[in-house]
Amino acid sequence: MKEIVIGASLHKEDNESELIERAKSGDQDAFSELVRRHRAKAHNWAYGLAQDSYLAEDIVQEALMKAFVHLGTLVDVTRFLPWLHRIVRNQAMMKLRRGGPYRHEQPFTSLARRSYSDQVDWEDVESIMTYMMSVRLQEEGSTSNPEEQIVRQETMETILNLFTCLKPRERGIFEAYFFRQLSPQEIAALFDMTMSSVYKSIARTRQKLQDERIRVYIQEHLTRRRDEKASSSKMLERPNIYTQRIGDSHFLGARPSVTYCLWGMLQYTDQKNLSLAEVNALTGQAFSLHIIKETVHIGGPFTLAGEPSFHQLLTNLGHEFKVLTYLPAQPNTITDVIQTVHRSIDRGIPVIVWDLFHAEYGMVYGYDDHEQKLTALDKLQEGEVPYEQIGKGKTSEIGLIAFQKDRPIDRKMALLRLLDAILEQGYTEELRSSGDGELVRGLAAFDAWMEAFRGDRIVPFFNAYNAAVYAELRGFARDFLYGLLNETDFEQDRELLESAWTCYKLTAHALNELSILFPFPMGGDPKSEQSVEKAISLLQQAKEAEQDGFIVLAKWRDRLKG
Structure with a gap:
């Protein structure tokens, strides 16, 4: 589950940022406390990929060791959980073979069928960089046939297009780190900068590359829609929820936002007569x-939306739903959300999305491809959400519930x-x-x-x-x-x-x-x-x-x- 931020207060047992700083300085007790707090979450991430509790435990053990060794490279202590998530996911990818039930979707479909595609996780910037480095090393003394060289060159050109978002100095530091394998100390000396600045530059550049990949994915999706002559904008009638806000209404009415939004969504269907009490009851909430x-902890009630039983009981509402629960903000997930929004709103039904403005479920009821913005509302706010901001909310996670088709139930x-x-x-x-x-x-x-x-x-x-x-x-x-x-x-x-x-x-x-x-x-x-x-x-x-x-x-x- 995620950290729920109310105002400026984190409501933690201790200030986690201080713990991380102490752990970065080598304080093993501080690191042990971080492990105590987040081990369960790391295990959930690993199990979600491995679907095997023993393998997940192996993944977590090795990931935590790597985290301890490399904690000094973490620049922004507020990004500890996303940083840890990446380590767990990378470790899981190393453990799992492709081709089986754990095979990851490869977004660059034109490249997925080519040689060397099994050497890179296209969802991870660091994996892409490592792949580019390995390709360069192969090319130095390669005696492979011309067709393989062309494939490698096309792959390199496709990936290198991402680097257009970087300034020359940023690109130089990043290439020195990944391709020339220089240490942070060597890079600091080479570019006449402090070690701290090196770490910040690398972290900032990674984020820029990730943002660029998201932008490219979105543009490809919008291009396909234009080619299909799909509608470029549509606005539904405003959902009949959150019609009144009194001050900070984030918790005004404790009703879970997920079922409240479900009730609002049903107003656009033939199940509009279901009451809020019925929606909460029939879904088990x-x-x-x-x-x-x-x-x-305040996170307890928020786990309700992630329960398998809740997803199964959704069919009690007389419909079949598409459900995504608290996923990391990866490019293919973001475009999946945008595509789902397009399809649902084109059918006249809004979509429920997690963390639009705040760490709550809200409703998207309009889109504009020209402006590349969604029209949405949640407990605290209503307005526009840029496509590229999806998944960049308080939790850096994405969740979605969308109407799929009628499924009448006795x-x-x-x-x-x-x-x-x-x-x-x-x-x-x-x-x-x-x-x-x-x-x-x-x-x-x-x-x-x-x-x-x-x-x-x-x-x-x-x-x-x-x-x-x-x-x-x-x-x-x-x-x-x-x-x-x-x-x-x-x-x-x-x-x-x-x-x-x-x-x-x-x-x-x-x-x-x-x-x-x-x-x-x-x-x-x-x-x-x-x-x-x-x-x-x-x-x-x-x-x-x-x-x-x-x-x-x-x-x-x-x-x-x-």
């Missing part, structure tokens, strides 16, 4: 509880799928790793929350946000169950539904009392003995009511199956 063990089948997911997650004792710590779900999450109070580990801001989110979600669960009471298809189940509604009414009430005790964003006083005692009592009440609710829902599921 209203019945979920994700708590980051130890700290009750009401009973949707409810059975929902009930299975509620009970599976509710009773699970499995711990999951996240970038913010160990993630606990279901009934066990109530226990983790209470333990955080008992252990005096509560951060007021984090705790207050969790209380606000889950109080509102359980309110949606309560309202959804109440709505089922009035559906004629379930008249024979009225007694069970009334019992379930009563249980979730009690859970929602207890969590609402908790949110009043610790109002967001100030957070109240979770350190006082009286507040701790009251909080634990309310959480225990919520857990017991929810546990009773699970028993009733299990009986209802069995009846529906029968």
Whole structure:
């Protein structure tokens, strides 16, 4: 998960930038703390590529060793996570053979079928530079046939076009580093500059090259659209969400932005009559509880959108969706997002995108290829987002949910799928790793929350946000169950539904009392003995009511199956 920045405060246990500076100076304790905080995230990255937990662990071990050795080369300490992500990804690419289930898409399709394409990861600037260096070394004494030489030359020319974005001095420093393999000390002496300036120049040049690749990818996509005589601009009616903003409304109404945007998207479809409570319930959000063990970190509720069960339950909304979840901002991913936006808006339906203006889900409802801008809105802001700024938000990640096609689903089948997911997650004792710590779900999450109070580990801001989110979600669960009471298809189940509604009414009430005790964003006083005692009592009440609710829902599921 990502770091959520509110104003200028990072709300971290310690200032991470200071930790990184200490680690760069050789402080092993500081580096160990960085590893503790981010090891789980690194493992998730590695597992996402390897799909094998043991191989992922090997990748992480070697990547962390490389990170320790090369930490001194990190210039911008605020870019530690993207820097670590690149090391993990590069290490994974070295481990995985191409051609199997881990084969990466190669964006330069004209080159992907040629010789030497298996020597370079086209998604990584450093890999491209290494490839160019290896080609030059081969050419020095090559006796290969003329056709191979032509292929190499065409490849070199294609890649070298990226260098047009660099100033002469930047290019000289970069080539000295990659092609001549000079050390930073040697480069500093050669160009009469400090070591710090060398590192900054190399980091800045890498970013320039990456930005240039993104620009080229976007231009190629737009050229194809022009060749296809596709529309160059389109604006849909403004989504009926975030119609009112009062001050800093980033957390005004705890409703998860992902389901709120889904509700807004459905207004453009034949499912426009679904209520916000139904959208939250049918996708499982209203019945979920994700708590980051130890700290009750603010990142807990944000993990809901990344759950496989959430993606599966999206079909309960009567449609099939394309979903991308928290991906690194790579050129082919960015063009995929832009292409998806074009197709969806051309069909008259907006697209949900992560991190447009802020670390939240927002909606894109217009595009203009001439200006190369999207029209969008999120909780805090609405306006235009340049194509080249996609993926350069607060988190440097991309997420997307887009309508694909109608997929009608029987009401009973949707409810059975929902009930299975509620009970599976509710009773699970499995711990999951996240970038913010160990993630606990279901009934066990109530226990983790209470333990955080008992252990005096509560951060007021984090705790207050969790209380606000889950109080509102359980309110949606309560309202959804109440709505089922009035559906004629379930008249024979009225007694069970009334019992379930009563249980979730009690859970929602207890969590609402908790949110009043610790109002967001100030957070109240979770350190006082009286507040701790009251909080634990309310959480225990919520857990017991929810546990009773699970028993009733299990009986209802069995009846529906029968």
